[in-house]
Structures are given as structure tokens and as C-alpha cells.
Amino acid sequence: MIPELGHFALALALALALAQSVLPVMGAQWRDARLMGAAAPLALGSALAVIIAFGALIAAFVQNDTTVLNVVQNSHSAKPLLYKISGVWGNHEGSMLLWLLVLALCGAAVASFGRNLPSSLQARVLAVLGMIMTGFALFILMTSNPFTRVWPPAPDGQGLNPLLQDIGLALHPPLLYGGYVGTAVTFAFAVAALIEGRVDAAWGAWVRPWALSAWAFLTAGITLGSWWAYYELGWGGYWFWDPVENASLLPWLATTALLHSAIVVEKRGALKIWTVLLALLAFALSLLGTFMVRSGVLNSVHSFAADPARGVFILGMLAVYVGGAFALFAWRAPSMVPQGSFAPISREGALVLNNLLLCCIAAVVLVGTLYPMFLDLIAGRLISVGPPFFNSATLPLALPLVAAMALGPLMPWKRAVLWPVVQRLWWAALAMAAVFAVTWTILRVPFWPALGFGVGVWLIAGAKADIIERIQLFRVPLRTALARARGLPLSAWGAAIAHAGLGVSALGIAGMGLATETLVALAPGQSTHFAGYEWRLEGVRDAQGPNWTSRRAEVTVLRDGRAVVTMRPQRRYFPIGRTTTTEAAISTNFLRDLYAVLGEEREGQAVLRLHNNTLAPWIWLGGLIMALGAVVSLADRRVRVAAPQRRAKVAQAGMGQA
């Protein structure tokens, strides 16, 4: 009964979404207030229907309803409740329903909080969101229905992919989808603006919070995914330039560019056409990522159930949404008059440079991901592109980007002179040079990690300099400076925090350049010396989990004869599904990770792979700081957008160079 209700609710959502995509557009065209007014209730209604459908699927998983095919294929009664629930989106059908759910919730948010939008703009935005919802609801109902029944019922489920039975991966898809769907909202705003033929500062002010929240979700999702790969796959690496990873990195790069160019639209009324194009691109890349992952046109370390028939459907959606949006762009954008010329050396100039470099990096990653597929198609010749290509192609673009990241926020709008800005950053530059020189020449760190340390310090110092300049610390009395700090707009804090977060990540990545590892075979009681510690294998025992059995090694790590920590790396065997996973043991003190993986056992000896990963936690810490920066900035946006009258006060209090 419950699965049928879910199925019906999904069909209802499709019907409501279809109405939502047609009626408001007609209303906006004919200036009919009643038809435009239908947009918000329809968006709320379709969101409610999708919530019911999603709830029904969760209920089927929690009850382990083995008459539902999706449950049989992906769940098992012995699975802990948390993973039963995360199993809902751990498979293709459920994850698409989650996509639709997040999209519907965003539509509901635009419907409820968007009352101060011009009514025609709100109606058109909701209509575009309705069109996207229609596509995804059709996709789910036609090619990937999660409510399909089986009869007779299976005795029990076939278990979830054990790799996915993990807290990191339980949270990873919802975060990433939050980001993807956030780009759908900015896309809807861009399309609505193209239909209206008008892009103004208010539009920029509305797009930026959505771009920011999409960016925060994408940042958190990518960070979590990278952390998961680090501790679960047991290779000790954190980024593999895998096509699936690239598929999430591409919209992140486009959204990063978008949220910076939206600032220029909002503050200076320039870069409008470019910003609209970026909003279209960000969503196009999100859809492209979905397409590449789900259709099987590419081959990846990550395995997904791929199905060409689904690929055809997603390609069709790409053609309608992206093709349609770009056609609209080609038709309408020429009539938008470019405004606001500006000097190359200025805040907006720095933001344009940021955009250019980010887009170049995105283009490099896109080409590197697609090139092998297209070359095979066109020339029948085969090549493969790996990390060496991506590292050597993106690094020269990332370095000037990072240099400009610290300089840009210190520049005034309209016209700036470079020299005074550089002067204000002299101590950041000095710190960078000192760190680089000391690590390279005295500590004998290889060139690239040493440069990475310098860059990280430069970013953090630059973010600090930005705040210090704005509150005029050391130049005015401390009390005044603190008052200025309180009055500083949260978006300024957010930007500084996010930039510093990237610096923290850069330090972590540079530290990982110094990571060492070793492979040893030890009998119980034996020990080995590695990374300044003595590692003693105490023994290997059997352990039992809810739906797995494992071999668990106990390794005592000693320094100067005293035990520092006991590590328990495991190899888990999942009888249902007959798969084995490695559970790396990680001990961190935030300056380095000790990382141990248990390999095969033979002749009374266990093979252990030991890593010493310098500064590894900083990579993900930096990612979280970046996402936090976006959240802080968003808090400010809400104040500004929701209460325009307070906006003036805040702006006055926090003038500075803002």
C-alpha cells in the first residue's frame, strides 16, 4: 500500500510540476495576476507530493519491504537503521528521487521566501524550476521507478554495496545534490532574466544567495567525498582526478566564478550577460556530471549502475534544458546592452581575472575528462588522460588565481592603483617568501610542496590583511577597530573566511606532498620503525559486526618506548554480496595522520601498509572552513534581501572599502 501511495504521489508531483511549468509563464506573458499567483501554491503542492513519495520510499526501506524491487536489490534486514535510511539514496533510483526532492524543496523556498521578488520574475523562475522538475519526475517514472514491486517477495534483501555503508557516504549525496540543485535555481533565475530581457542589481542580489548556498553544499559535498575516498578506499590518497570527481568539481568551479561575478552585477551593474551565461553553464555542468555518471559513457574507479537507455533520457533533458537555455541566450542576450566599463586594475577587474582563470581551469578539467571519449569517437584513436595531465595543466592557472585572491579584496571598486594594495600586503608576501625559503632550503622540502606552503600562508595572511584593512586595526584605537569589526558586513567576513579556508587546504595538500608510506609483513609481537615511531603488531583477531565479519589487527604505536596510540585496521567481509572492504585505522593529531591498512595474512604474518600523512586533516578542514565562510556570508544576505530597509543601515556601518 505504502509504495503505491508513493508511486501515486510521484505521479501527482509530475502533474503539479507540469502545471507549474506552464501556467505561470502564460500568466507572466499576459500579465494575468491570477495565473502568476498559481506558481507559488503549485510549487508548494508539488514539493509536498515529492515529500510524500520520498517518505514512502524511506518507509519501505525501514520496514525492509521485500516486495519492492529497489529494497530487495539494495537493502537487508540486518543493516543498521541509519544505513537502511541512507540506502534510500545509495542507489540510482532513490538518488534520483532525492534529486527531485531537493529541487522541490528549493522551489518551495523560492515560493515562500520570494514574495518580495517582482511577481513576473518569481512566476517565471518557478516555472523554469517546474520544467526541470517535470523532466526529472518523468525520468524517474519512466526509466528508474523506485516503487516497482516484485512478486513473490524475496526472502531478504541483497544488501547495500558495503563501500557505501558508511557515514561519510550517507551524507555525501544529499550535500552534493543540494549543490547541484542550487545551480538549478540560479539557472532558473538566469532563464527568467533572459525571458524578461532584464538583468539588474536586484537580480544579482537574488542570485547571489542561491549561488552561495549551492557553492556551500558543493564545497561540503566534495570535501566529504574526498575524505571518504581517503579513509575508506584505503589508498591514502585524497583526490584521483577520477571522472566522477571531476563531474562534481566542474559545477563547483562554475559556481565559484558565478558567485564572484554576481557581486559585480550587484555592486556595479556590469558583467550581466557573462553572469547569466555562468549561471546557465553551472547547471549545464551539473546535468552533464549526472549524465556522465549515470549513462556509462565513461569509465571510472567509482562504479555506478550504468544504463545507456537512461543516458539517452538524460541526454534528452540536457538537449531541452541546456540547448533551450543557450538558444534563448543566443536570441535574447544580444538585446541586452553591456553597461559599465571599468579599469583593469580595480576590484571588478580582479573579479574578472578570477572568472577568466576559474573558467580556464574548468575548461581544462572538462577537456581532460571528455577528450579521451571524443578522440575515440572522432579519430578512433585511444589515449588516456591521468593525474599528471590535470596537475600540470591546472597548476599554472591556479597560481595566478591564488595570487589575485589575496590582492582582489583589498582593491577599491572602479579604479585602483596596484602599488598601494601590494604595499598593504607586504607582510603577507614576506611571510609567503619566508615560509617558502625556509621549507625549501633549510627543511629540504621538495619545490612544489614548499611552494604550496608559501601559497597557503599567503592566502591566510591575505585574508587577515583584508579584515585588518577594513577595520583599520593598528591605525585607529583598538576600541574603534573592534566597533568597526562588529559593523563589518558578514559577507566581508565570509569572503575572508572562505579565502583563508582555501589557504588551509593548500597547506594540507602541500603537506600531503611530504607523505611517506611503507609496506611491512609482521608476526604478532614483532615491530617495525617508520616515521619516527615504533609500530608493534599485537595480534590479528576475528571481529563481528551486524552484517559483516572482519579480521582486525591491533597495532600499538610507540615513541621512545611509550605507547602513543593503539590502531585497529580491519578487513571486513560482507557475506551478502561477497565483498571485502578495508577499514583503514587513522590516528590524527591535526599535524599528521598515522594511517594503517591491514593486507593479507600469510604464514603467521600480517601485511601492513603504514602511511605518515603530514597535515592531511587540513585539506578537509580547509574545505569545511570554505563552506563555513559561505554560510556566514549567507547569514548576511538573508538580512539584506529580506529586509531592504535595514540594508542601508548595515551598509553604512560597514562602509570601509566595501
Added chain:
Amino acid sequence: MSKTSRRLLLAAPLGLAAAGGVGFWYMLDGLQDGSYDPRTVPSALLGRPVPEFSLPPVDEQPLAGLARADLLNLPRPVLVNFWASWCVPCIIEHPQLMTLQREGIPVFGVNYKDKAGDARAFLARRGNPYARLAADEPGRAAIEFGVYGVPETYLVDRQGIIRWRWPGPITTEVLEQDLRPLLRRFA
């Protein structure tokens, strides 16, 4: 900028997206009729030394494991064969590997993401073509080699340079037409 060139510029995204879409369409089409296969992308390691790796032997069987050092300074070229007991095409290529063994060509096996017991049972039933047999249960060496799937075979010459890579089973045709000439050339 003239009005026409501005129009053309703003239509460029549409053109690029359309070209990409057509490409993807052909890929999907090829996926369905089998003419496009993302798994046939060759190794970036061709003509390069074997990557750094070190693998333990498969449990409870006498053959030694495999490391990079074992592939340098060999008396003759060798094959490195990634396989698994759960892989059906591995059964197809197995007789050809046995032929190679009878001819005295060393085949070093890497047992990919497999359980030792299953691997031993596979070899006990069908015969063991391998001169060395390493276990790559986490699939780490496979990453280093850029393996796309099993079976997958690499020809390593006497200096430890990767000369040939074959993703998929070594059928009798592949053995006669591709592999034998290469074995003669690098002998």
C-alpha cells in the same frame, strides 16, 4: 564589435553545446551496438617503466608475490596478467595463458580484488598458468597500472618497459595476431 559578430559570439555556447550533444549521442549509440567502449582506452604507461608497486603472494600457495623490482632486468619479456576468480572473461582467456606457459613464456598473475580461497580453487580446477602470483586485494597496483577491468594484460620487456597492453581476454586471435609478433620482437 559589430552587431553580427556579437550575435555570433553569443550563439557560440549553443553551438558548442550542440556539438557536444551530437558527440554524446553517437557515444550512447555506440554503447548500445558495441562499437564504442570506454574500456578500450590504452595505458598512459606504454613505453614507460612499470610503476612502483609491491604485492604479497596469494595466501597458502607456493608462488612468490610480485613487485616492481621483479620486473626489471629480466632474461626475457614477461606478461603481467590482472585476473580474478569472479571474472567470466578470465575463463575465456585461461587456455591461452596455459598455452603460453607450456611454451615457456612467463606469465605473472595479479589476482585483483579477489579472495585467496576462491583464487586457489579457480587455479586448482583449471590449472595454474602463472610463474608468480600476487594478490592485489585493495586494487592498488591496478590503479598504478591504470587497469580498467579484468582481465587485462601487460607485456613488459627485459628492461622493465611496458610495451603492450590488452584490456579484455587474450583470445586465440589476439594471441596469434598481436601477442606473438610482439614476443618475438622483444625476445
